[in-house]
Amino acid sequence: MLLQTTITGLAIGGIYALMAVGYSLVFSVLNFSNFAHGSVIMLGAYAGYFVLTKAGASFPVALAGSMLAGVILGVTNERLAYRPLRVRNARPLYFMISAMGVAIFLENLVYATLGAHFYSYPEVLGRSIVRLGGASIGILDLFALAFSSVAITGLHFFLHNTKSGLAIRACSFDMTVASLFGVRIDRIVGLVFALAGALAGLSGIFLGMKYMAYPTMGWITNKAYVAAVIGGLGSLPGAVIGGIVLGLLETFVSVYISSIIRDVFSFSALVLVLLAMPNGLMGRYVEEKI
Amino acid sequence: MKRLLAAAMVLCLLGFQLCGCGGGTKPGDQAKVPDEPGVPEVIKIGHAVALTGDASIWGQSESNALKMWARKVNEQGGIDGKKIELVTYDTRADSVEAVNVAKRMIEQDKVVAIIGAAQSGVTIAMTAVTEPAKVPLIGTTATNPEVTVKDGVVRPHTFRVCFIDPFQGTVAAQFASTELGAKTAAVLYDVGSDYSSWLAQYFIEAFEKMGGTIVGKEAFRTGELDYRAMLGKLKEGNPDVIFIPTAQKEAALAMKQARDLGYEGKFLGGDNWGSPDIIELGGSAVEGGYFVNLASLEDPDIQDFIAEYRGEYGSDPVLPNPVMAIDALIVLVEAIKKAGSTDGDAICKAIEEIKDLQALTGKITYDPQTHNPLNKPAIIQQIKDGEFIYVEKYVTS
Amino acid sequence: MYIQGVLTVAMINIISTTGLAVFTGFTGLFSLGHAAFMAVGAYTSAILTYFVKAPYPVALLTGVLASSVLAVLVGYPTLRTRLRGDYFAIATIGMGEATRVILENLKITQGARGLPGISQYTTLPVAGAAAAIVLVLARNMLASVYGRNAVSVREDAVAAEMSGIHLLRTRMISLVFSAGCAGLAGGLYAHYLAFIQPVMFTMVQSTQITAAVVCGGTGSLTGPALAAFVFTVAPELLRAAQMWRLVIYGLMLVLIMVFRPQGLMGYRDLSWQGLCSLAARLRKGVRHAKG
Numbered sequence: 001m002l003l004q005t006t007i008t009g010l011a012i013g014g015i016y017a018l019m020a021v022g023y024s025l026v027f028s029v030l031n032f033s034n035f036a037h038g039s040v041i042m043l044g045a046y047a048g049y050f051v052l053t054k055a056g057a058s059f060p061v062a063l064a065g066s067m068l069a070g071v072i073l074g075v076t077n078e079r080l081a082y083r084p085l086r087v088r089n090a091r092p093l094y095f096m097i098s099a100m101g102v103a104i105f106l107e108n109l110v111y112a113t114l115g116a117h118f119y120s121y122p123e124v125l126g127r128s129i130v131r132l133g134g135a136s137i138g139i140l141d142l143f144a145l146a147f148s149s150v151a152i153t154g155l156h157f158f159l160h161n162t163k164s165g166l167a168i169r170a171c172s173f174d175m176t177v178a179s180l181f182g183v184r185i186d187r188i189v190g191l192v193f194a195l196a197g198a199l200a201g202l203s204g205i206f207l208g209m210k211y212m213a214y215p216t217m218g219w220i221t222n223k224a225y226v227a228a229v230i231g232g233l234g235s236l237p238g239a240v241i242g243g244i245v246l247g248l249l250e251t252f253v254s255v256y257i258s259s260i261i262r263d264v265f266s267f268s269a270l271v272l273v274l275l276a277m278p279n280g281l282m283g284r285y286v287e288e289k290i
Numbered sequence: 291m292k293r294l295l296a297a298a299m300v301l302c303l304l305g306f307q308l309c310g311c312g313g314g315t316k317p318g319d320q321a322k323v324p325d326e327p328g329v330p331e332v333i334k335i336g337h338a339v340a341l342t343g344d345a346s347i348w349g350q351s352e353s354n355a356l357k358m359w360a361r362k363v364n365e366q367g368g369i370d371g372k373k374i375e376l377v378t379y380d381t382r383a384d385s386v387e388a389v390n391v392a393k394r395m396i397e398q399d400k401v402v403a404i405i406g407a408a409q410s411g412v413t414i415a416m417t418a419v420t421e422p423a424k425v426p427l428i429g430t431t432a433t434n435p436e437v438t439v440k441d442g443v444v445r446p447h448t449f450r451v452c453f454i455d456p457f458q459g460t461v462a463a464q465f466a467s468t469e470l471g472a473k474t475a476a477v478l479y480d481v482g483s484d485y486s487s488w489l490a491q492y493f494i495e496a497f498e499k500m501g502g503t504i505v506g507k508e509a510f511r512t513g514e515l516d517y518r519a520m521l522g523k524l525k526e527g528n529p530d531v532i533f534i535p536t537a538q539k540e541a542a543l544a545m546k547q548a549r550d551l552g553y554e555g556k557f558l559g560g561d562n563w564g565s566p567d568i569i570e571l572g573g574s575a576v577e578g579g580y581f582v583n584l585a586s587l588e589d590p591d592i593q594d595f596i597a598e599y600r601g602e603y604g605s606d607p608v609l610p611n612p613v614m615a616i617d618a619l620i621v622l623v624e625a626i627k628k629a630g631s632t633d634g635d636a637i638c639k640a641i642e643e644i645k646d647l648q649a650l651t652g653k654i655t656y657d658p659q660t661h662n663p664l665n666k667p668a669i670i671q672q673i674k675d676g677e678f679i680y681v682e683k684y685v686t687s
Numbered sequence: 688m689y690i691q692g693v694l695t696v697a698m699i700n701i702i703s704t705t706g707l708a709v710f711t712g713f714t715g716l717f718s719l720g721h722a723a724f725m726a727v728g729a730y731t732s733a734i735l736t737y738f739v740k741a742p743y744p745v746a747l748l749t750g751v752l753a754s755s756v757l758a759v760l761v762g763y764p765t766l767r768t769r770l771r772g773d774y775f776a777i778a779t780i781g782m783g784e785a786t787r788v789i790l791e792n793l794k795i796t797q798g799a800r801g802l803p804g805i806s807q808y809t810t811l812p813v814a815g816a817a818a819a820i821v822l823v824l825a826r827n828m829l830a831s832v833y834g835r836n837a838v839s840v841r842e843d844a845v846a847a848e849m850s851g852i853h854l855l856r857t858r859m860i861s862l863v864f865s866a867g868c869a870g871l872a873g874g875l876y877a878h879y880l881a882f883i884q885p886v887m888f889t890m891v892q893s894t895q896i897t898a899a900v901v902c903g904g905t906g907s908l909t910g911p912a913l914a915a916f917v918f919t920v921a922p923e924l925l926r927a928a929q930m931w932r933l934v935i936y937g938l939m940l941v942l943i944m945v946f947r948p949q950g951l952m953g954y955r956d957l958s959w960q961g962l963c964s965l966a967a968r969l970r971k972g973v974r975h976a977k978g
Contacts, residue, residue, distance in 0.1 A: 001522070001523075001526060004522050004551075005519065005522065008518045008519055008522060009519075011518075012516055012518075115342075115346075116342065116343055116344055116346065118539055118567065118571060120542075120570055120571040120572075120573070123573055123574070129550055129551075129552060131552075136550070136551055136552045138550040210515075210516075211515040211516070211543060212515075212539070212543070212571060216513070219513070220515070250519070251518075251519045254519035254520060254523075255519050255520075255522065255523050259508055259509060259510060259519060259520045260481050260509050260510075260511065263511070
């Protein structure tokens with residue numbers, strides 16, 4: 001039971017981590033909560049579904065399709081909804097409201113056009129189970145965990161071993177200074193949103209395969225936001241740790257205490273972390289700058 | 291200048307609002323002089339139904355079927371020569387929206403009675419408006435006992451045409467223990483849904499009374515998608531059958547995840563499973579699952595209706611809601627005829643006195659103490675090869 | 688009368704919107720969980736009138752008190768340190784969910800089924816009077832030292848703190864006022880609809896209040912109130928466009944942030960003087976056209 005609970009917790013936490021990383025990446029550079037991240041994930045799931053069923057493509061093509069959709073959406077969002085604000089040097093509050101607007105717009109646009117219908121992915125990876133000393137894990141979960149780890153490691157490598165990655169890290173410290181050193185801010189911010197979009201597309205297709213695609217699935221990201229805050233806003237390792245901690249916490253509370261009041265525990269954990277460690281588990285100094 | 295424009299726009303909107311409401315009553319109302327006091331020329335009947343949202347798959351079909359039936363009633367002379375007119379509004383299966391819809395029907399459209407809603411919680415919410423206004427309300431598939439009886443007292447103007455959940459729970463428990471030979475059962479339900487939490491409770495009570503053991507009871511919240519934590523715990527108890535009285539989406543997911551965890555026993559569900567969605571969403575995992583339903587496409591009594599519906603709309607009706615709504619309309623038409631008036635109290639009295647009325651799904655007799663129909667059958671169906679098949683029929687004694 | 692019902696709901700929405708306008712508009716913090724404050728106010732007052740048969744005004748005030756207490760519980764840990772507003776916004780998401788979980792599981796709230804049969808005490812005059820009181824209170828509060836402190840905190844928190852303004856206290860006062868308004872709106876709504884249920888208080892509800900504040904104008908009181916009114920009345924006219932209502936809200940939020948972040952009435956308020964000068968300008972315009 002303990003092993004099974006841990007495995008289930010890791011599988012759920014892995015998805016939270018993947019979602020939280022994309023969200024945290026944007027936060028680390030632009031310092032605002034991109035509440036539209038969930039909608040990009042949702043549309044990524046739809047894109048993957050349609051590529052798989054309507055175009056009859058194979059799984060790798062669908063994966064590429066949903067990541068591409070995420071990239072396009074992420075970059076478009078940035079160009080239309082955030083760049084005008086960034087150029088004007090608007091307050092973070094305005095970014096947050098704009099992001100919220102994008103989220104509401106996209107979610108309800110899908111609702112109004114495609115309806116509340118649930119789209120269930122065909123069983124591309126099969127329904128086989130891997131048994132592990134009394135516990136079992138779905139093959140899909142293994143795939144999702146493997147892909148998430150590869151994507152997160154890849155992102156880490158990109159940020160630390162390439163010139164563009166260096167530029168992104170420089171921007172996350174200070175955009176103005178970075179631009180003085182010749183970093184093209186517009187390009188870097190576009191790149192950040194493209195990366196976040198690709199991660200969102202990846203989360204989307206796995207969420208869709210695990211559950212299904214439907215208009216309000218973006219709300220699962222609320223958990224990822226909470227995970228990111230627990231881990232420390234803007235810190236990528238923090239997002240991973242926060243996601244896994246939250247996934248495990250939820251599963252253990254469900255099994256050993258009560259599945260119904262699980263969310264009360266998640267929320268209390270959030271408040272406790274903020275009381276004890278205001279910057280989260282791995283947070284950098286995020287008090288408002290002087 | 292911009293502010294001026296904005297102010298002008300607000301004024302325009304306000305103007306529209308006032309005109310909109312003033313002109314809200316249909317022109318037909320004032321034009322005709324009623325020849326008999328108490329009975330207007332056109333008898334308006336409200337229909338509160340979910341045309342959008344998760345429940346719309348049944349709601350759309352229900353609305354189509356009821357429109358077809360109302361036309362049929364009118365072609366056969368209506369109610370003593372007066373035509374009936376349906377006033378249909380979308381509730382989105384949402385209680386607040388339904389309360390607003392009921393207010394609108396009663397205050398603006400002046401309906402004489404309301405058919406709906408399909409969901410117990412929504413219907414109970416509507417009684418907050420319909421009872422004080424003394425407008426008869428007939429629930430279609432609202433199976434919760436509290437819809438018609440609250441704290442042991444019957445709601446004077448609220449009725450239903452379906453069986454009640456304790457019966458459904460009993461049928462499910464009986465089927466599990468006698469037909470499936472289950473000794474142990476586990477329950478997974480949706481705590482955010484009144485329907486689901488009640489049905490779970492009735493099943494547990496009935497199953498234990500029959501000597502079975504409940505080895506686990508777990509709940510999740512509406513909107514959650516991952517039940518593996520709860521299912522893993524249920525699986526520990528090694529139940530012969532897992533009862534999942536939830537909506538089709540959650541049920542399909544739960545069955546998939548239970549199979550992923552290696553559960554090999556049987557699944558059992560309630561009338562909410564009766565949507566083709568469950569097969570599309572659940573795939574191979576839902577194969578072999580049993581559920582209780584209110585009506586079946588294979589019921590010989592409703593073949594004429596199904597043929598007619600198919601002729602009109604080119605597809606099968608999504609049962610059970612369409613036939614239940616038609617039953618409600620038949621009950622209402624009969625009651626208005628017998629009462630000879632459209633007064634709410636008179637209609638309710640007439641419904642209470644209905645005996646052996648031939649409706650679509652069988653003969654209906656009302657119990658004046660509970661406003662429930664007596665002897666409504668329940669049907670057990672199974673999902674087999676991607677189809678619902680008829681297994682067995684239960685009737686209350 | 689149907690139109691009276693719509694106007695009553697409009698008044699109730701004006702109350703919750705005014706509350707959020709004081710918070711978001713004047714302190715620059717963002718909340719995604721105002722519906723939870725409404726829920727607490729609604730349930731507290733409804734339970735009091737339904738089970739205890741308490742007098743309506745007492746029940747309403749207890750509801751206001753209860754949501755204010757919740758505001759303190761959420762606000763203190765998140766606003767205590769000078770964390771970014773994002774922490775508070777995300778904490779309110781969690782609070783909204785947690786509140787609903789609790790409401791769904793308490794015996795006295797009757798879980799997900801909700802409480803039907805609450806007495807319909809809220810009439811148009813009651814709601815109208817409450818809205819007027821809240822608007823006057825908000826105006827007076829903003830005209831006081833507190834209001835000027837709040838605005839300076841929004842404009843530049845660091846500079847404000849250096850001038851001796853207590854950051855936490857200022858933010859907490861506006862949060863508590865705002866939550867109190869939401870609680871009052873919730874209580875009024877429960878006794879208008881005669882029925883409440885946990886699913887009524889979701890993020891969609893919070894979104895609607897936020898949209899009204901942003902469109903009406905951050906930093907204005909009459910703007911959001913006007914927007915709340917229009918947002919309540921307009922969908923009644925356009926029932927067919929129901930499905931597109933939220934699409935339009937979302938688009939509106941983005942467009943306003945991009946083109947007119949101060950909203951319809953940003954930083955300005957309707958006043959008698961303003962109306963007179965508007966009328967004068969209109970007259971001038973008419974004369975001009977004639978000439």
